[in-house]
Amino acid sequence: MVQLQVLQLLVEIMRILLKHQSCCKWSIVFGTAMLISVIFIMMDHKFPPTDRKVYKLLPVNQSEWYWKATAHITPPQPTKHVVECSVDNGMQNIPSHLPAPHRNFLxxxxxxxxxxxxxxxxxxxDLFLLLAIKSTAxxxxxxxxxxxxWGKRGYIEGKRVKLLFLVGKSSDRIQEYSLQQLLEWESRQFGDILQWNFKDTFFNLTLKEVHFLDWFSLECKWAxxxxxxxxDVFVHTSNLLEYVKDHNPSEHLFAGDIIPKAYPIRQKHLKYFIPKEMYPDKEYPPYAGGxxxxxxxxxxxxxxxxASSMDLFPIDDVYVGMCLLNINITLTHHPGFKTFGFKQVVSHFNPCIYREMMLVHKLNPTxxxxxxxxxxxPKLQCFIKT
Structure with a gap:
């Protein structure tokens, strides 16, 4: 059954997570809580016998497989036939010295x-705040x-909040199981997965950006x-809501950890390497830490x-900055967005510090x-030093 297969997937994921994390009590607590949550969900009446389906593996091409229902009840969102995009004939003479991902992008x-x-x-x-989160399978x-x-759906301080995960198509597997099956189960259970049929890679994050913007303008523009x-960020959702009280959604607002001056990295071995063939300017426009x-x-x-009229750029944060520059929108720096962590020497895991933040980057689930x-x-007490 699909429920058993998903449970097996999560057991294996927990085993891998615990293997790579230190064996502290919080790692065990996290793994146990995850499994107990899933078991209770599967016992819920949301999985009546008439909704169960039999799945089998069907080939898409020589290197990919996907799960498809064979019962009379079809999946709510079946995989669509895809016509592959052809190589741009005008880009045949791409310099051979560029790395393969860069050549492929061009x-x-x-x-x-x-x-x-x-x-x-x-x-x-009545959606007030949409939390659109980039994730992978x-x-x-x-x-x-x-x-x-912090991403709980529902009402926070009287304002409706909705969580949404943005994902592409991944070839990741846990043993022999495709994680696409897990995403489909999550979609049925939680209704918070927005997925497109492009490979979930670093350079394709810009595709997530433009596809999300298209989806928002068509299906969620009243948020x-x-x-x-x-x-992997911790967000103090209540602080976001408090901040926008003095703003109007019909006026421009773009707030975050703004990087006013950044320069293309020309070192070929680094993750953010951008050759001059892809960006000849010496400086990026201002943009927010992603x-x-x-x-x-x-x-x-x-x-x-x-974005609809601008060429894609492989670094999505910079691409957003390019679009903002194109439409002359002012970026607002806010010190509560710690997208690069804490620079000063402090205990980075102090709840009294987090209480004043908008977000802090790089936290694991535990x-x-x-x-x-x-x-x-409610007993948390924070004292201001004088």
Whole structure:
């Protein structure tokens, strides 16, 4: 059964996580909590016998497989037939000295439209804050942590909040199981997965950006504010809501950890290497650290219009900065966005510090749960030093 297969997947994921983490009590707590949550969900009446399906592996091509239902009840969002995008004939003379990912990006950067594989539940008419989080199939532990901590859907301080995960198509597997099956189960259970049929790679993060902007303009444009970030950030959602009280969603707002001056990295061995053939200028436009930033509805819609007419660039944070520059939107730096962590020598895991933050980057799921529980403690006392 699908439920048993998913449980086997999560047991294996927990085994891998515990293997690579230190064997501290929080690692054990996290793994146990994840499994107990899944077991209780599977016992829920949301999986009646009539909804069960039989799955088998079907070949897509020589190197890929996918799961498809063979019962009379088809999956709610079946995989669509894809017409592959061809190489741009005008980019045949790409310099051979460029790394393969860069050459591939240049050959296919004209490919901007990919079909959707999984859709979330519809945006509600009274949606105030949309949390749009970039994730990948293998990061199931992070998604579970976000759903049960700062990304909880529902109402916060009287404002409706919705969580959404943005993913591409991954070839990741746990033993013989494709993680696409797990994403489809998560989509049915939580309704918070938005997936497209392009490879989930670093250079394709810009595709996530433009596809999200298209989706927002068509299906969620009544959301008043959007937080867009990574799945390993800790967000103080209440602080986001407090911040926008003095703003209007019909006016521009783009706030985050703004990098006013950044330069293309020309060292070929580094992750963010950009050759002059891809970006000849000496300086990038101002942009926000990709751990997370906050936007108004007007800004998101304007970004969508700008992105539709701009060539793709392989670093998504810089690409957003290019679009903002194109439409002349002012970027607002806020010290509460710690997308590069804490620079000063402090205890980075102090709830009294986190209480004043918008977000902090690079927390694992165990740390996420721990910090969230500490901040919810009504007995937490923080004293200001004088």
């Amino acid at each position: 050959m296919y950067k004209h490919c901007r439209k990919f079909p959707r594989l999984l859709s979330p539940t519809p945006c509600e008419n 293998i990061q199931v532990d992070r998604r579970i942590a976000l759903r049960s901590t 008043q504010y959007v937080f867009k970030g990574d799945d 751990g997370g930033y906050l936007m108004s509805r007007k800004t998101v819609l304007s970004l969508g219009v700008a 740390e996420m749960w721990t910090m969230w529980s500490l901040l919810q403690d």
